[in-house]
Amino acid sequence: MEETRLLRLLFVTSLLSGSTHQASLKMSPDSSQLFKDKFVSLRCEEDGSSDGWTVTRNTTTRTRTQCGADWGRKAASSCTISYIVPRDSGVYWCESTEGAASTSINITVSGGAVILQSPVLPVMEGDDVTLTCTTKTSNLSADFYKDGSFIRTEPTGHMTIRHVSRSDEGLYKCHIREHGESPPSWITVTGKPATTTSPSAPCHPPVSVWSIVLAILCSLFPLVPLVLLVLQLRRLISRKPKGNYLPVSMEMAPPTQAEQGLDDEYDDVMAAVTTEHHL
Ligand SMILES: *[C@@H]1O[C@H](CO)[C@@H](O)[C@H](O)[C@H]1NC(C)=O
Ligand SMILES: *[C@@H]1O[C@H](CO)[C@@H](O)[C@H](O)[C@H]1NC(C)=O
Numbered sequence: 001m002e003e004t005r006l007l008r009l010l011f012v013t014s015l016l017s018g019s020t021h022q023a024s025l026k027m028s029p030d031s032s033q034l035f036k037d038k039f040v041s042l043r044c045e046e047d048g049s050s051d052g053w054t055v056t057r058n059t060t061t062r063t064r065t066q067c068g069a070d071w072g073r074k075a076a077s078s079c080t081i082s083y084i085v086p087r088d089s090g091v092y093w094c095e096s097t098e099g100a101a102s103t104s105i106n107i108t109v110s111g112g113a114v115i116l117q118s119p120v121l122p123v124m125e126g127d128d129v130t131l132t133c134t135t136k137t138s139n140l141s142a143d144f145y146k147d148g149s150f151i152r153t154e155p156t157g158h159m160t161i162r163h164v165s166r167s168d169e170g171l172y173k174c175h176i177r178e179h180g181e182s183p184p185s186w187i188t189v190t191g192k193p194a195t196t197t198s199p200s201a202p203c204h205p206p207v208s209v210w211s212i213v214l215a216i217l218c219s220l221f222p223l224v225p226l227v228l229l230v231l232q233l234r235r236l237i238s239r240k241p242k243g244n245y246l247p248v249s250m251e252m253a254p255p256t257q258a259e260q261g262l263d264d265e266y267d268d269v270m271a272a273v274t275t276e277h278h279l
Helices: 002-019 209-220 223-239 264-278
Strands: 023-028 033-035 040-046 053-059 073-075 078-081 090-096 105-110 114-117 129-135 142-146 149-154 158-161 170-176 185-187
Touching (some): 023 105, 033 114, 040 053, 053 078, 105 114, 105 185, 114 170, 129 142, 149 158
Parallel strands (some): 033 105
Antiparallel strands (some): 023 040, 040 078, 053 090, 090 105, 114 129, 142 149, 142 170
16 A cells, blocks of 8 residues: 555655744743843744744834844854843744744833733633732732733732633733832733644644645545445446355356356456355
């Protein structure tokens, strides 16, 4: 079955080549808000390798500048900023040499006294998410707000939202008495899709017509010879005069003139049936 193996190979290859265009930007520390002067590391991660990706950003003053040009220190697909400052605030993403882009993250650098720590990547629907309101030195009792409305006060400064849904999406901020207010941050919620890109699960295919067609072909292909065989047998059996083929015996009458016209295939089938009878 060379064709089957070839098709399966093509199918797997199409999955792999589809997913090599998916990179994600990871950030350490994993917080969309930072105090100024922090050390920050950003890296582009891709299934298997991460070559050819560069961390790129838009800030309020400049758009689409790459790490290593006039900001950050570039090493392969990573980028570090030793002392981040408020004007580094902006949108960051990974861009490949071919122009492909990862999803972007928002980073806010605060020169103030309070920040709200929230995940940089979108939160998955159904998951729990914890937001932390903190000063430079400690977590104190904090008030949390969503879209300008007070939610609740948390004595430890941590607010966990359980089983996140789309309605939790919004602009969050927090306030610590006698210290001040954090900048706002967007929390984005994404559905639990069949198309998430997870490095450890190559079975999440990028959905394309090509991969769907190949998937169908691959699953049907082993059936083709069987279907052909069944069709062939049916054709032969229906051409054969009734009654002669069921009891396979040596007392078969010599072929009549009409039967003489039957082709070799008939003899082949009879030979096969006879062989089976003997087994
Ligand atoms: C960055 O800025 C450019 C130019 O304004 C814009 O076209 C692009 O969409 C921005 N990228 C992101 C990820 O916001
Ligand atoms: C970044 O922030 C802007 C508003 O400031 C918001 O519209 C956008 O959705 C945010 N992007 C992400 C990835 O959170």
